[in-house]
Amino acid sequence: MEVDAAEIAVVSFERVLSGDDTAKRAVSKEIYDAFSTVGWVYIKDHGIPQTRVDSVFELAKIFFDLPLEKKYSWRLKDAKVNQGYTGDGDEANGGVDHKECYEHRRYNNDLCPSAEELPGFRDTLDEFYGQCLTLGLNVLKCLAMALELGDNFFDNITKTADPQLRLVHYPSIERKILEQEGHARIIPHTDFGLCTLLFQDQTGGLEVDPFHTGEFKQALPIPGTVLINIADLMQRLTNGRCRSTIHRVVSPKTPGDILPARYSIPFFIHPDADVLIDPITKSQDEVKKYEPVNAGEWRVFNTIKNYTTLKGSSVPIGSATAA
Ligand SMILES: O=C(O)CCC(=O)C(=O)O
Ligand SMILES: [Fe+2]
Secondary structure, eight states: OOOOBOOOOEEEOHHHHHOOHHHHHHHHHHHHHHHTTTSEEEEESOSSOHHHHHHHHHHHHHHHTSOHHHHHTTBOOOTTTOOEEEOTTSBOSSSEEOOEEEEEOSSSOOSSOOTTTSTTHHHHHHHHHHHHHHHHHHHHHHHHHHTTSOTTHHHHTOTTOOOEEEEEEEOOEEHHHHTSTTEESEEEEOOOSSEEEEEEOSSOOEEEETTSSSOOEEOOOOTTOEEEEEOHHHHHHTTTSSOOOEEEEOOOSOOSSEEOOEEEEEEEEOOOTTOEEOOOOSSTTOOOOSOOEEHHHHHHHHHHHHBGGGTTOOOOOOOOOOO
16 A cells, blocks of 8 residues: 655754754754654754764664574663563563664663673763754753743753663564554554654654554655654643654665564653653633643653563553553
8 A cells, every 4th residue: 555755844954053044943943843843853864964864874783693592682671760671572662663772871871881791882872872962952942942841941940960872673574473453563653752863774664653643654765764753642732732752663664574674763862761741831711621730750750650571570650651
């Protein structure tokens, strides 16, 4: 079945990195327009060198090519930390994902290959992590500007935040396995933090359901860009103004019975654990659409929900969406 491309704006960040205040305001509006409609935007001229992005993709390939036993020596064990390796089948939320991941953190990062085990891995990921965090916070500064929250609003709720840099490998697989009912490379879900930066390779298969009608559209790879999508806590915080939209990864639109492998690199930005996410209303009459939630509890609850291997523990909190 043919699936159209989603209408996701491509916004140049050059005017934010080197422009004046008027230029920044114009970009902020473009970003807000995207976040309040489809919930996704492509950012180009984002300042992270392509050579760096390429080197992280190469390291991901080297890492995932290691024997399974070796990868399991860094196995993610604790949802509160949510760092390390998860094998194919370890993460699922009501369906079957065909993927393996490695999660990298800045403070809690014990389950990371050492320089002896995988030369350059930790250092490169640490640096890339810093670049993603800077870019993400700059994008959030634009959003704060557009929402008139005060430019440092998001800096103030992410001071000790420990976002998660994820390497994802979707192995080459038979089309007929992936296209079974309930199976996908990653099943439909929304992300649950504030927002996600997403670097993808050229394989394709990422799809977004922008208006939750069940009509998925392709979020095509565009070289040199990073996709940014709104996640659940931002939707709650902005009382629904910014939209956390459902997405999935399915078969790429290429012919053949065997699908090629795909790699992607999401970077999930979460607020500080002690922050209360209470919807911000713009007038006295505006009704809050969501209950306040504690950001730390929210993250742990949703992580546990996603990992089939971590289901033992539980954290009392209201219902939430996936991945
Ligand atoms: O691989 C992708 O393009 C999307 C990954 C994703 O949605 C996620 O990890 O939450
Ligand atoms: Fe996602």
